[in-house]
Amino acid sequence: MGTVEYEIDLLMRLVSVDTTSTIRKNFEEVADLLVYEARKASLIAKRVVDDKGIPHVIIKIPKAPKKSRKIIFLTHYDVVPAGEDWDFDPFKPFIKDGKLYGRGAADSKSNIAAAIAAFKEVLEEGLPIKINPVLVIIGGEESGEGTSFYNKLEGNVCVVLDSGCYGLSVGASGVVSLIIKVFGRQAHSAYPFLGKTPYMIRKNNFIHR
Ligand SMILES: [Zn+2]
Known part of the structure; x- marks a missing residue:
């Protein structure tokens, strides 16, 4: 099987497993599948369960130089809930006009299929490895539950493999965490005249909405 055929086959099987993020559906199953696939390709694979009980998978290339720059390739196996109104079963993938359809x-x-296939190819072709690549496939990315796990990952560079293949970019979908102080006086909505809203003190430039 060529690399592309391998990727498509693996992608088909991955999409067939419903890994809905919010209910952690089949997280164990897909983590086991990924470890199995990686080991079958003679890669080093292990499952790591975080303190929330979510399994993540770490994959390495056996002969990669450990002391070289560690490049983490980070991606995820969980998917956003499929919701209603699909024309087909979102977990029964199919190919049409050169595109593979299905949730995730x-x-x-x-990205999982492409990365595992790439690691496999590097190993099989005996290509020289100058870096120390580590593929980290996490669960709970879409729900945010996996954040505490991947925040602790350490390496020289992290390449996030997510969504489409539009190219390599620096920074996307940033997250800003703010503490907003609202000045005013709280009041029940039935007695709004008792309250003092931030809007009223807007002229002081304290806050705006
Ligand atoms: Zn994503």
Whole structure:
């Protein structure tokens, strides 16, 4: 099986597993599948369960130089809930006009398939490895539950493999965490005249809405 055929086959099987993020559906199953696939390709694979009980998978290339720059390739196996109104079963993937359809086919199972296939190819072709690549496939990315796990990862560079293949970019979908102080006086909505809203003190430039 060529690399592309391998990727498509793996992607088909990954999309067939419903890994809905919010209910942690089949997290164990897909983590086991990924470890199995990686080991079958003679890669080093292990499952790490975080303090929330979510399994994540770490994959390495056996002969990679450990002391070289560690490049983490980070992606995820969980998917956003499929919701209603699909024309087909979102977990029964199919190919039409050269495209593979199904929940998570792009975000982010395509990246898992591509990365495992790439690691496998590097190993099989005996290509020289100058870096220390580590593929980290997490659960709970879409729900945010996996954040505490991947925040602790250490390496020289992290390449986030997510969604489509539009190219390599620096920074996307940033997260800003703010503490907002609202000045005013709280009041029940039935007695709004008792309250003092931030809007009223807007002229002081304290806050705006
Ligand atoms: Zn994603």
